[in-house]
Amino acid sequence: MERHSPGFFIGIIATIILGFGIIAGIFLSLRSVQGLGYEPSVLQATKTDSTSATLDLSTFPDSMVCHADAGEPQINWVTYCPSTTFELPANSLITVVIKQYDGASGLYNDFFQKVQGTVGGVAMYNNKPMSQINADDAAHTFTIQSQPDETNPIFVSVPLLGVADNAPSNVTINGNAYPTPNIIKFQFHTGPAGHVYVWHCYVPCGNDRESPYGFSGPMATTGFMAGTMTVTNY
Numbered sequence: 001m002e003r004h005s006p007g008f009f010i011g012i013i014a015t016i017i018l019g020f021g022i023i024a025g026i027f028l029s030l031r032s033v034q035g036l037g038y039e040p041s042v043l044q045a046t047k048t049d050s051t052s053a054t055l056d057l058s059t060f061p062d063s064m065v066c067h068a069d070a071g072e073p074q075i076n077w078v079t080y081c082p083s084t085t086f087e088l089p090a091n092s093l094i095t096v097v098i099k100q101y102d103g104a105s106g107l108y109n110d111f112f113q114k115v116q117g118t119v120g121g122v123a124m125y126n127n128k129p130m131s132q133i134n135a136d137d138a139a140h141t142f143t144i145q146s147q148p149d150e151t152n153p154i155f156v157s158v159p160l161l162g163v164a165d166n167a168p169s170n171v172t173i174n175g176n177a178y179p180t181p182n183i184i185k186f187q188f189h190t191g192p193a194g195h196v197y198v199w200h201c202y203v204p205c206g207n208d209r210e211s212p213y214g215f216s217g218p219m220a221t222t223g224f225m226a227g228t229m230t231v232t233n234y
């Protein structure tokens with residue numbers, strides 16, 4: 001039988017210790033990411049009758065209105081408002097109305113310039129029906145996806161038109177000035193209760209244009225540009 005030097009065994013022990021160290025490191029960093037994440041309160045769509053409901057949202061270029069106590073740097077992050085943890089009634093027609101106050105930052109992936117999964121394949125942009133917008137004009141997207149094992153998949157994706165960069169800030173909310181928002185409205189259907197979907201924005205509207213190219217900060221944080229959509233009975 002081959003004999004190993006003491007160094008061989010020290011190497012194995014070092015590898016085991018290092019392995020545990022890496023696992024512990026990953027675990028701790030994941031925990032701290034969760035700690036950074038903001039757990040928003042649940043926003044239930046408002047039922048208008050037994051088979052329909054409305055979800056009223058806004059998107060802001062900063063967090064002054066929606067996360068007033070966030071502190072640095074979150075107070076400067078773009079955000080959906082008032083929440084990104086949504087609850088929708090089962091087997092219903094959902095009308096989403098978004099007041100979009102932010103300028104465009106544009107898409108890297110033109111797939112998300114199309115309106116997808118809505119009733120009629122369109123969204124209303126300031127009362128005008130459109131099935132897509134220019135990729136460069138997108139400020140955010142409203143995108144619902146399903147996990148791979150989902151038995152009732154839903155895919156809805158609507159690009160939100162940015163306001164012009166030179167638009168005057170003529171709207172005041174809680175003492176903060178914003179331009180007149182674009183109003184984006186669309187509808188989709190929910191299926192049976194008891195399903196949870198992934199909700200996200202796909203415009204790289206995060207902190208910077210360096211790696212990871214706008215997908216950091218608010219894009220990676222629950223309550224800003226990431227969340228969940230739960231279909232339930234209420």
Ligand SMILES: [Cu+2]
Pocket residue numbers: 078139140141201202203204205225
């Ligand atoms: Cu966004």
